[in-house]
Amino acid sequence: MRSKDIVIIGAGAAGLICAAQAGARGKSVLVIDHANKPGKKILMSGGGRCNFTNLYVEPDCFLSSNPHFCKSALKGYDQWAFIAQVDQYQIPWHEKEEGQLFCDNSSKDILDMLLADITKVNATVEVLTQLKSVEKQTIGFKLGLEKIDKKKNVISTEVIQCQSLVIATGGPSIPTLGATGFGFQLAEQFGHKVHTYRASLVPFTWNNEDKPWFSELSGISLPITVTAKSGKQFTNQLLFTHRGISGPAILQVSNYWQPGESVKINLCPSVDVLVELKRHQQTDGKIQLKTVLNQWLPKRLTDKLMERYFTNKKLAELNSNEMSLIANQLNHWHFIPGGTEGYRTAEVTLGGVDTNDISSKTMESKLVAGLYFIGEVLDVTGHLGGFNFQWAWASGYAAGKYV
Template sequence: MIKQDVIVIGAGAAGLFCAAQAGQRGRSVTVLDHAKRIGGKILMSGGGRCNFTNMYASHENFLSDNPHFCKSALSRYTQWDFIGLVAEYGIAYHEKTLGQLFCDDSAKDILNMLLKECEKVNAKITTQCEILSIDKTSEGFILTTSKGQYQCESLVVASGGLSMPKLGASPYGYKIAEQFGLKVKPTRAGLVPFTLHEQDKNVLAELSGISLDARASCNNTSFNENILFTHRGLSGPAVLQISSFWHPGQAVEFDLYPNGDLHRELLAAQQSSPDSQLATALAKFYPKRYVQMVLPYLHIDNKPLKQYQGKQLEKIAEAFHQWQLKPNGTEGYRTAEVTLGGVDTDELSSKTMMAKNVEGLFFIGEVMDVTGWLGGYNFQWAWSSAWVAGQYV
């Protein structure tokens, strides 16, 4: 039997970072992972450049049934702390938009940094290791695995959520929580593209590849970013963001001219070019192919501007400012960037990440009911929650 102070289940962002933190305190640590290659989600995030944090990260950028839970960890290990570590390793990075920080070169830089941090403190990483059972003892835990038995004082569950099963995502962390009597909140895919009902899809699939500035709104929440038409439905940053707030059966409202007044623009065009077609006037603000497809879809006639009377132009502008769409669903965990829900934070200490009723059992990262917005926030939660647990395991 291999005896360690700490066993971490999951060699993703949170698991590796926690192992390094615990090792810095002189704890003996082993990380166990069922995959052959580790850090798959790190390597593919941000298009292979890893959006490793956000300069504006705060508790307001997270969804949870207990919105206060993440405050403590985020304030004790901040984005600036992690940026400092990245700088120590000489990793070049840049801000893309809205505080999102990406590696200049490759996401491998972040993974290699985490592996070096583990190496420095002699934290061992064992891959292709299947955990067969976990038993609680008076001294801690005994894990029976495909690579033998392990004994530890502290057990850290950093197994992630259900998103991207191709990269090895599984419900294992929730099963551990349930085994030890912790409540698990219902899970669903977050930061995920929408699929459409047949009648919408038949028209909008033709717009595949077109992207527009938009404000997406649902359940008193709005995001002002791009939307992208795809052959399956709708994607793009604004759609991914609002998907975490949307529930099946609800409509999403899109303002397709979010930074101006389309009615005023159309009135000005009517004054200056009364003989121009409506489609020609709209093509100043939208791609031509989009205008040609969308006018019949919105039941708007294309006529010379001078032929629109009274409130007709106002109504047309409204159709673009307040486009209501009822998604059929989402693409699900297959393409979702995160999992909403998970281990109930009421079961955990926000100071230590330890289960309140199970001495020595910790949960960090995406496995719990804390989900960040798109833009580096979920990585920051991985670093902050892992750092906090690393001080106590």
């Protein structure tokens, strides 16, 4: 029977950085993952260039039932610390927008960096290995492992002992990468509460009423401001798709949306439509409404809005009530999503293991000695733009210092 100081379940961002940090302290570390290679979410992130952190990481960029929980880890290993590590490996990077940092070349640069750090400290990563059983012992844990092939056939089994067990399994977002809710099951096995979880940073789908009108607009993008019922607001791009609406602004607000709620979308965030319509009416009343709207919106979108909501009159022919209705539709479109695209395209899972029973300093369970939770499996979810990776780095580093 093999014995290790630490076994980490999940070879993603949090698990890998935790392994490197723990190994640097002289601990024997094994990382296992049921996927066929480590860091699959790292590799696909940021369009293959990995949005690895953000220049403007603050605690209020994260959602949690316990909003203070993330502060200690984020302070202990901040974005500047990770940037310094990237620079040490001479990985070229750039800021795209709003502090979002991407690799110039490939996401593989970040994964290679993490794996190099693990190799330096003689930690081991074993893929195509799944955890089948966990038993708490007087000291440490006894784990039942299965080696599998790419078709998930069991090749061999093994029992291994460890002093500490780290759950870095993430959530069920993007199941094609092998993501599951397994970490939540483990948490509940050991008596931890798991907050209701769902797909987030995810596109909205059309409701039945809007779909026939707007699904033809797939591919159109425009800057908007979107506001959730809670008042949380984001300004960025909206993208029309066959299935609904996406783009950075929509992904951001999905963190704050609840099923059945509407979101308010300002299709012309830089224009007070009512004021401008009245001004045009005074200065050039003969101009057609459609002509004015084309100044602010993509033509295909204008055509669809005219078809559904407006009559193409000359501005001089519009009365005050009509102009108010037009302005309200453009500056305050109340859109009720039919739902979301779910875990298939969600960047993260919102919710997860209740942090009230986790040490914010060490990530260790307060219920079970030697059990740790890091990364997305915890009830900590960041905004779009590198924040969730920074949480992975920070929480993994925190656990790695103490595990």
